[in-house]
Amino acid sequence: MEYWFQRILLNTKRTIIILLMTSTQLAYSSEPTKPDANNIDTEYFDAGISLGILNIEDFGSEFTAGVNLTFNATENFFMQMNYLQANADESSFELSQGNLFSGGDRNFKHYDFLVGYNLFQGEHFFSEGKANLSSLYVVAGVGDTEFGGEGSFTYTTGIGYQFAIQRSVIIRLDFRDYIYKTNIIGEDKTTHNTQLGLGISYLF
Amino acid sequence: MTTLIFSAVTNAQELPLNLKVIDPYIELHSGPGAGYPTFYTIEQGEDVTVLTRRTGWYEVKAQNGKIGWAVASQVARTLLPTGEPVDLPSVSYGDYLKNSWRAGFKMGRFNDGGLEGSDVFSFSLGYRPLSWLGMEIEDGKIYKSEIKGNFQAINLLFEPFSQWKVSPVLTVGTGKIEIESQPELTPLEFDKESFTSFGLSANYYLGRNFVLKAGYQSYIVSTNTDNERLAQWNIGFNAFF
Amino acid sequence: MLTQIKNVFIAPLLGLSYLLVLPAHADVQTDDKQSVTIIKPSKKMTKAKSAAIDTESFELGIYLGSISIEDFGTNQLSGISFVYHINPKFIASVSYATSDISKATFEDVIGSDFLSKDDRKFDITQIQAGYRLFHGRSFLNARHKYNSQLYLTAGIEDIQFAGESHTGLVIGSTYKVVATDWLTLDLNLKDHLFERDFLSDKKLTNNLEFSIGLNALF
Numbered sequence: 001m002e003y004w005f006q007r008i009l010l011n012t013k014r015t016i017i018i019l020l021m022t023s024t025q026l027a028y029s030s031e032p033t034k035p036d037a038n039n040i041d042t043e044y045f046d047a048g049i050s051l052g053i054l055n056i057e058d059f060g061s062e063f064t065a066g067v068n069l070t071f072n073a074t075e076n077f078f079m080q081m082n083y084l085q086a087n088a089d090e091s092s093f094e095l096s097q098g099n100l101f102s103g104g105d106r107n108f109k110h111y112d113f114l115v116g117y118n119l120f121q122g123e124h125f126f127s128e129g130k131a132n133l134s135s136l137y138v139v140a141g142v143g144d145t146e147f148g149g150e151g152s153f154t155y156t157t158g159i160g161y162q163f164a165i166q167r168s169v170i171i172r173l174d175f176r177d178y179i180y181k182t183n184i185i186g187e188d189k190t191t192h193n194t195q196l197g198l199g200i201s202y203l204f
Numbered sequence: 205m206t207t208l209i210f211s212a213v214t215n216a217q218e219l220p221l222n223l224k225v226i227d228p229y230i231e232l233h234s235g236p237g238a239g240y241p242t243f244y245t246i247e248q249g250e251d252v253t254v255l256t257r258r259t260g261w262y263e264v265k266a267q268n269g270k271i272g273w274a275v276a277s278q279v280a281r282t283l284l285p286t287g288e289p290v291d292l293p294s295v296s297y298g299d300y301l302k303n304s305w306r307a308g309f310k311m312g313r314f315n316d317g318g319l320e321g322s323d324v325f326s327f328s329l330g331y332r333p334l335s336w337l338g339m340e341i342e343d344g345k346i347y348k349s350e351i352k353g354n355f356q357a358i359n360l361l362f363e364p365f366s367q368w369k370v371s372p373v374l375t376v377g378t379g380k381i382e383i384e385s386q387p388e389l390t391p392l393e394f395d396k397e398s399f400t401s402f403g404l405s406a407n408y409y410l411g412r413n414f415v416l417k418a419g420y421q422s423y424i425v426s427t428n429t430d431n432e433r434l435a436q437w438n439i440g441f442n443a444f445f
Numbered sequence: 446m447l448t449q450i451k452n453v454f455i456a457p458l459l460g461l462s463y464l465l466v467l468p469a470h471a472d473v474q475t476d477d478k479q480s481v482t483i484i485k486p487s488k489k490m491t492k493a494k495s496a497a498i499d500t501e502s503f504e505l506g507i508y509l510g511s512i513s514i515e516d517f518g519t520n521q522l523s524g525i526s527f528v529y530h531i532n533p534k535f536i537a538s539v540s541y542a543t544s545d546i547s548k549a550t551f552e553d554v555i556g557s558d559f560l561s562k563d564d565r566k567f568d569i570t571q572i573q574a575g576y577r578l579f580h581g582r583s584f585l586n587a588r589h590k591y592n593s594q595l596y597l598t599a600g601i602e603d604i605q606f607a608g609e610s611h612t613g614l615v616i617g618s619t620y621k622v623v624a625t626d627w628l629t630l631d632l633n634l635k636d637h638l639f640e641r642d643f644l645s646d647k648k649l650t651n652n653l654e655f656s657i658g659l660n661a662l663f
Contacts, residue, residue, distance in 0.1 A: 040221055042257045044445060053636060053651050055513035058550045061651035071307065073443040074411030075237045075260045079307070092516045092646040093551040113309035113327060115441050120622070121237040122593060124581030133235050134581065136620060136632070142311040142325040144345055153323040153347035159632065159655070161595070161620055163579070173618060175634050175655045177511075177519070181349070185550040188349065192519035194511065194653045196634055239584025 046070045046170060048201025054086050056108060056147070057191035058093070062086040064108075064195060076118050080139065082156075083111040084195075088147070100184060105149040110178060112143025112156045124163055134163035139176075145193075148184035155179045162201075172199040221254040223282035230279070232272025236261035244270045254279065260412060276412070301366065301413070301444050306330040306338065310417065310440020314346075317423075317434035319383075322348040324436060326355075332444070335366050346383070353383040355399075363407065373419070375403040381425060397432075399425040405438075413444035495582070496626040497592045501662045504528035504629060508542070510656025514567060514606075516643060517549045522656060524569070536575040536596060542656075543568045546606075559644075564608040569637065571615050573600030583622055592623045604639055613639030617654070623662070631658035 052064045066084030073079055086108040094100055116139040123131040138159050145154045160174035178193040228248050233240040236258045246252055246266045252274075253265040262279045265271045311325040326344025333339075338361040346353035357379030365371045382396045405419020416439070423434040505527050512522040524542025531537060544567045552559050575596035583593040596619045604611040617635030624630050635654040640647065 040254050040257045040262070044259060053653060055515060055519070055651065055653050057513070057518045058516065060648075061513075061515050061653070071443045071445065072259055073414035075258075077410060077414050079309075079414075079441060079443050092644040092648075093549070095646045096644045097551075113325070118237075120583035120585055120591075120593070121235065121239050122581050122583035123235055123240065124579040124593075124595070126579045131234060131581065132579075134583075136583065142309070144325075151345075151347070151352055153325070153345070161632075163595070173634065175653075177655075183349075186554045187550055189550060192511075192513070194513040194519055194655065196636060196653050237584065238587040239590070241590070 043168070043203050044072055046072070046201040046203040048170070048172070048199050050084070050172065050174070050197045050199030052084070052174075052195050052197030054084075054108065054193060054195040056086075056088055056193050058185055059088050059091040062088055062108065064197065066197065066199075068199065068201070070116075070201065075121070078116045078118075078137075080114045080116055080141075081111070082114065082143075083109075084197075085109045101148050105147070107146070109146040110143060110154065112141050112154065112178075114139040114141030114156060114158075126165075132164040134161065136161045143178075145178060145180050148182070150182055150184060152180035152182055160197075164203075168203040170201045170203060172201060173197070174199065223252050223254060223279070225250050225252060225282055227278055227281050230264075230274050230282075232264070232266070232270060232274055233261075234272060236263070236273045238275075240273065244272055246274075252279075252282065259414075301332050302335040304332050304413070304444045306332060306340070306442050306444050308415075308417070308440055308442030310438045312421075312436045312438025314434055314436045318432055319346060319348065319351065319353075319434055322346050322351060322353075324438070328359075328442075330361070330442075336364050337362060342377070342379070346381075351383060351385055353381060355379055355381040357399075357401065359401075366407075369409050371407050371409075373405045373407055373417070375401070375405065375419075375421065377401045377403075381423075397425045397427055399423045399434075407442075415442045415444070416440075417442055495590050495592050496623045498530060498533075498623060498629070498662065501627075502530045503663050504530075504660035505663070506629070506631070506658050506660025508540075508631065508633065508656040508658030510633070510654060512542075512544050512567065512637075512652060512654045514544075514546055514652050515641075515650035517546050520544045520546050520567075522567075522654060524656070526658065526660070528660065533580075534577050536577075538573045538575065538598075538600075539571070540573070541568070541570050542654075560607055564606070566605065568605040569602050569615075571600050571602035573598045573615060575619060578618075594621050595619070596621065598635070602637065602639075604637065606641075607643065609642075611639040611641060613637055627662050629660045629662055631656075631660065633658060 047069050050066045053061050054064045055061045064084045064086040066082060068080055068082045070078050070080045088106045088108055090099060116137045118135040118137045120136040122134040124134045125131055140157050143154045143156055145152045156176055156178055158174055158176035160172055162170050162172040164170050174197040176195045179190060181188060181190050225246055225248055230246040231242040232244040233242055250267050254262050255265055256263040260276050261273045262276060264274050307329055309327045314320055314322045314324065324344055324346045326342050328340045328342040330338050330340030340359050342357040342359060344355050357377045359375050359377030362374040363371055378400045380398050401421055401423040403419055403421030405417050408416040410416055418439040421436045421438060425432040425434060508524050508526060510522050511519050513519040522542050522544040524540055526538055526540035528536055528538040546565045546567050575598040578595045578597050580594040583591045598619055599616045602613045602615050604613050615635055615637050617633060620632040622630040633656045637652040637654060639650060641650050
């Protein structure tokens with residue numbers, strides 16, 4: 001309660017001072033801005049693309065392309081949204097026994113929402129001199145996988161590391177396991193679909 | 205002090221935020237994390253220029269040109285050129301989150317009603333006009349071996365004690381739910397209906413703008429003949445920005 | 446408002462306490478700088494150094510992880526490895542890993558085994574070279590600091606699977622953390638590429654490995 005009161009008082013005072021400041025500034029400049037903490041350039045988000053290889057269980061390995069958006073929530077935690085897709089070729093089994101499904105169902109589409117935790121924060125040197133920020137992290141979350149005409153509730157786990165090559169450009173190397181239940185081959189089973197990905201992201 | 209303000213006005217675009225250190229000292233780390241070593245200490249009374257901000261950390265430049273990362277709670281205890289405390293509340297959990305946007309996801313399982321045993325996850329986007337009141341839109345999916353579904357909802361969230369580290373949240377919402385039974389044999393009383401829901405959950409502030417939320421949500425689905433009740437336990441994460 | 450007032454009172458108090466506790470900082474806070482003589486310590490502080498691969502040049506270790514076999518599933522993998530540090534930039538390694546490949550779903554569905562029990566073993570013998578892309582320090586919370594490096598690795602391998610021997614290519618990366626003077630921790634991400642003729646379908650397969658290794662440094 002006391003805190004609230006303080007805040008109200010502070011805010012009112014601040015507003016009055018800002019008003020006074022801007023009115024005095026107006027006399028000197030046509031576009032006044034006050035020095036404000038909210039004007040500071042922030043680096044909370046990064047957005048990126050990634051390419052990878054995905055092993056779809058009971059199928060082959062496929063190239064994936066994906067996009068991701070990360071919100072760096074604290075120095076330890078981040079939240080990430082991912083979308084990726086791949087085109088599944090015929091498995092060896094299908095080539096000998098006939099296709100299990102065709103057309104759009106052969107597209108492997110996946111999206112997920114993850115929480116990440118930086119196990120190690122680090123600084124790295126490509127050469128002696130300037131340090132670049134890096135980290136080793138683990139992720140876990142949930143999402144959806146569309147494949148073979150099925151939509152499946154998917155758990156995602158993974159580990160990866162990232163390093164900056166420039167102030168705002170991050171390279172990420174990721175291992176992910178997409179775990180979901182499926183019965184496309186005729187038997188209900190939990191599958192592990194692993195992926196190695198290499199991505200580049202821009203921090204803003 | 206006035207000269208500072210006026211010099212600042214001349215380049216209104218990229219305004220440097222100059223602050224005066226009132227703590228005995230501010231430590232500069234080599235990176236934005238507690239683990240990064242401290243390599244320099246800015247003394248009380250010196251000026252610092254704030255360059256960029258990452259969650260929990262500010263990149264600052266000392267008077268002698270040294271650039272490093274300072275923890276936000278230390279930078280918060282500095283003074284503006286006007287002599288005012290800079291408006292960077294260090295911590296008070298949800299209380300400072302007024303006027304902030306929020307994105308989050310949660311996962312859960314229905315433990316009652318016709319969807320018992322179904323997995324569910326949803327993504328939500330919200331806005332918090334007051335420190336104790338938020339609203340969100342939610343889009344979710346429901347999975348069971350023979351059932352697929354989705355729902356969209358609008359929720360109001362009441363969080364009266366948002367200054368607490370662990371704080372209760374009351375949710376009231378309304379929305380639409382659509383269920384497709386894959387083979388049409390599941391004994392579900394509805395396919396496409398509207399619902400109202402209410403729930404109780406707890407926010408746990410893991411960081412300044414990162415929240416773990418866990419709770420219980422109860423749904424009343426109004427079907428043609430009857431009201432179907434559903435209930436769900438869930439856990440999720442939210443980030444404010 | 447209150448906080449401000451508090452700070453006005455607290456700040457000098459804190460300053461005073463620092464004067465008492467940390468005389469090194471005191472000179473800045475005294476107004477008259479001329480009267481202060483800075484006493485330089487005659488003894489040089491030895492800087493605390495974290496464990497590093499400096500005098501050691503060999504590592505012997507075990508690793509555990511998973512491997513995903515194309516057309517089959519993901520299975521547990523275990524292996525041993527021997528690493529030689531040629532110089533700070535390059536390493537060479539020999540390793541052997543094995544995994545038991547569980548039945549593919551189609552084998553269960555058809556109800557017949559395509560592979561005999563002995564052929565279900567997936568054995569890899571590999572020779573690799575690694576290039577250190579960068580080195581640096583990793584921090585585990587505020588207290589622990591480790592030397593770490595990222596290697597890009599590539600090599601050739603022999604794979605025994607499904608009753609056949611294949612020559613393959615392995616590419617990947619290793620993130621190595623020097624935990625103590627004698628122990629290192631590895632995170633390995635690898636892709637095993639080899640051509641396989643299976644069910645009369647000849648193709649190049651990618652088989653992804655993820656593993657964590659523990660090595661003794663000597």
